[in-house]
Amino acid sequence: MNFDVAFGQYCEGTSLLHRLDPRAKILMSLFYIVDVFLAKNVFAFAVLTAFVVFLIALSGINMKIILRGLKPVLFIMIFTAVINIFWYSGETVLVSFWIITIYLEGIYNALLIVLRVVLLIAGTSVILTYTTTPLSLTDGLERLLSPLAKIKVPVHEFALMMTIALRFIPTLIEETGKIMDAQKARGAAFTEGSLVKRVKALIPVLVPLFASSFRRADELATAMECRCYRGGKGRTRMHVLKATPVDVLAVLVIILLGVALVLINNFTGGFAIGW
Helix, strand or coil: CCCCCCCCCCCCCCCHHHHCCHHHHHHHHHHHHHHHHHCCEHHHHHHHHHHHHHHHHHHCCCHHHHHHCCHHHHHHHHHHHHHHHHHCCCCCEEEEECCEEEEHHHHHHHHHHHHHHHHHHHHHHHHHHCCCCHHHHHHHHHHHCHHHHHHCCCHHHHHHHHHHHHHCHHHHHHHHHHHHHHHHHCCCCCCCCCHHHHHHHCHHHHHHHHHHHHHHHHHHHHHHHHCCCCCCCCCCCCCCCCCCHHHHHHHHHHHHHHHHHHHHHHHCCCCECCC
16 A cells, blocks of 8 residues: 555554444444534534544554545645635634734634544545445445345446546555656756746646546456456356444444534533534
């Protein structure tokens, strides 16, 4: 595994999270996303943060991998924080200059928004992508969406498409880094000049990146055809998924977490997030 590009990659392990049924982990991820948006105040975020730390410890995944997985959204977090600091109003004024007014509540809101993004990515990654192989993820998605096959929805193809897209995210990020390094060696400057010049400098990166993506897609299609892949119809499975009481309990824990967050929001004070 390339630890410099951790987002979307599977980390081998034998933890409880690794052994859970992929269908349970998909449901856990969906409920966890709802839980993240249910957290409204500082106390709720503290409980949610403690829960994510517990998940990371339970999975046995190195914290450095989790932090590297946040790199792709670092710009989004900074941009969101700046927007909230300068546009969120409150009662306690910290800085007032010309048309710029910064409130203490704006800083609190920005910190909680950034924390929400961090918890969202870290939690879903630990529950799903870091502890689930692409093959297991495909099987889990297909089994969960299997009722849609009765109305002629191509469930197997959809699940395979989603898994392949998720699998090649880190590959494309790594490929982009290599192309940019090659362009820098030829004198390209991606951090100098105006915004227009920086955007134009990315064109020599996008062209070979698209060419490489199409080449990989063609090679993947050829490999699947050589293995006689003809879609999901009539296919059998070597490993049949079987849910256990532990899987059901894990999903219930995530649901109860959401209930606890709602109760914390209603019965505790402290600063509440704006949106």
